[in-house]
Amino acid sequence: MTALAGVRRLPADQLYGRLLATVVAHAFGDGPAPPRARVRSVDGTCALLPLERWVAAADAVDTELLAGLPGPVIDIGCGPGRHVVALAAAGTESLGVDLSPVAVQLARVRGGEAIPGSIFADVPRAGSWRSALLLDGNIGIGGDPAQLLSRTRELLAPGGVAIVELDPPGAPTGRTRIRLEAPGLVSEWFAWARVGADCVAPLAEAAGLEAAPAGSAGGRWFARLRRP
Numbered sequence: 001m002t003a004l005a006g007v008r009r010l011p012a013d014q015l016y017g018r019l020l021a022t023v024v025a026h027a028f029g030d031g032p033a034p035p036r037a038r039v040r041s042v043d044g045t046c047a048l049l050p051l052e053r054w055v056a057a058a059d060a061v062d063t064e065l066l067a068g069l070p071g072p073v074i075d076i077g078c079g080p081g082r083h084v085v086a087l088a089a090a091g092t093e094s095l096g097v098d099l100s101p102v103a104v105q106l107a108r109v110r111g112g113e114a115i116p117g118s119i120f121a122d123v124p125r126a127g128s129w130r131s132a133l134l135l136d137g138n139i140g141i142g143g144d145p146a147q148l149l150s151r152t153r154e155l156l157a158p159g160g161v162a163i164v165e166l167d168p169p170g171a172p173t174g175r176t177r178i179r180l181e182a183p184g185l186v187s188e189w190f191a192w193a194r195v196g197a198d199c200v201a202p203l204a205e206a207a208g209l210e211a212a213p214a215g216s217a218g219g220r221w222f223a224r225l226r227r228p
Contacts, residue, residue, distance in 0.1 A: 012187040015180050017102025020080055023051045024106060037182040042189065049180065054079045054136065055106070058086035061218035062135075065163055066090070070130040074155055076119050076148075077138035081107025088112050097123060120151055129155050132162040139164050139200075143175045143191025149207035149225070156227040164200065166214060166221045171196040197221040 010018070025031035037049040053059075058066070062083060066073075071092040075083050078096025080103050087094040088111050096107050096114035107114035115124075119141065132152050139145050152162050167173075173196045180187040195203065197214035204211040204225045214223040 007184055007186045009186055009188065012180055012190050013100045015182070015185055015187045017100045018185070019049070019051055019180070019182060020055065020100070020102055020106060023055045024080075027055065035182045035185075037180060039178050040181055041192075042177045046181075054082065056082065058082045059218075061220060062086060064217060065135075065222065066092075069163070070161070072125070072129055073131040073133065074123070074129040075114075075133040075135075076152065077134070077136070077141055078107055078112070078114050079103050079136065081110055081112040081114055083133055083135065084112030084114060085110045095124065119148075119155075123155060126155050128157050130157055130160045132156055132160065134162060134164040136165060137194075139166065139195050140192040143177070143193050145193050145195050145203050146206050149203055149209060152225075153208050153227050158227055160227045162209065162225040162227075164195075164223050164225060166195050166197040166200055166223060168216075168221055169196055169198040169214070173199040197223065200225075 019037050022034040026034050038046045039049050040046045073094040075096040078084055078098045081096050084094045084096040097119050098104050101116045104114040104116045142148055175193045177189045178192045179189045200223045201211040209225040212224045214221055
């Protein structure tokens with residue numbers, strides 16, 4: 001774990017919210033270009049944090065995924081809400097849940113329904129959601145995909161479906177710890193996980209979900225999991 005000197009350390013949800021706010025402010029001409037943020041794993045690997053894509057409107061791949069999805073839909077880790085906003089525009093009832101109050105506020109301002117909190121805490125209408133979303137790598141939430149999928153099953157109604165975004169086949173699958181970094185700022189390390197498209201089926205089965213074969217769209221990989 002690389003030690004960073006001379007930086008301010010923040011809880012991950014606070015740093016995430018601050019970064020989102022700078023992206024939105026810049027988009028409306030109210031601030032400088034947002035800092036280049038990244039996510040670092042404990043093994044030292046880094047990747048850019050795609051904040052601009054998360055703040056933007058749903059793209060063609062998102063729209064294809066959401067088309068015809070039965071409502072009501074719960075978006076787990078909704079971020080600034082591009083999926084719940086797109087669903088609302090299409091007339092599909094949906095609700096986003098996210099730990100970041102800033103992300104939730106952005107989702108609401110944009111026209112989506114969202115609440116702050118943990119998906120492992122009390123969630124409205126548990127057991128009655130017809131669809132659930134785990135997109136943008138959110139299968140990693142909590143660092144335990146099996147536990148997260150079990151919780152997702154609890155939220156779904158019988159026959160409900162979960163759309164899960166995955167890493168490509170052959171990508172490393174397992175638990176890790178990550179942190180967010182930006183110039184002068186860093187979050188604490190927190191638990192995360194990654195799941196390759198060829199490894200989701202046994203996790204789904206252990207959680208009581210049936211997995212259809214994973215497929216790709218626009219360079220991204222997804223699986224459709226169903227609660228029997």
